[in-house]
Amino acid sequence: MTPWLMAATALSGLNVLLLAALAVIWGRNYRQFQSPMTLGLLTFAVVLAVENVIALYFFFSMGMLYADSGTAQAAVLAMRTLQFIALVVLTAVTAR
Template sequence: MTTTLALATALAVLNSLALGGLLVVWLRNYRTFRTPMTLGLVAFAAVLLVENLVAIYFFFSMQSLFAMSTTAETAVLAMRGLQSVALAFLTYVTMQ
């Protein structure tokens, strides 16, 4: 595994942890308030969590797919990085 792909994997793991925390908070809020907005946040977190877990699986199982192109690896890392920044803001605001 290249350094770029290892960093992308690490970011996907961190994103998964943040999404797990958000999912717990939003599920608790949904049980309390029963609003469609909170249910939407639960669904958002669940779908994004599944996406990150699938990405981690593919990073480990299909390394050769990414190894053919350093541009693809860099793009994957950049997208994981942007997702991490977005989740950091969302986690900060949610935990306030």
């Protein structure tokens, strides 16, 4: 696995952890308030976490999909980085 894909894999793992924290917070809020908005946020966290787990599976089992293209590897890393930044901000705001 190339350094680009190892970084993308690490970011996907961190994204799953951030999404788990958000799901716990939003799950508690949903049980307390029964708001459709918090249910939507909880669903968002679960779906995005599943997407990141699938990405991790592909990084480990099918790394050759990106093996020949440095551009594709850089794009995957850029997308995972942007997602990580967005989740850090969302987690910080939600945890307040």
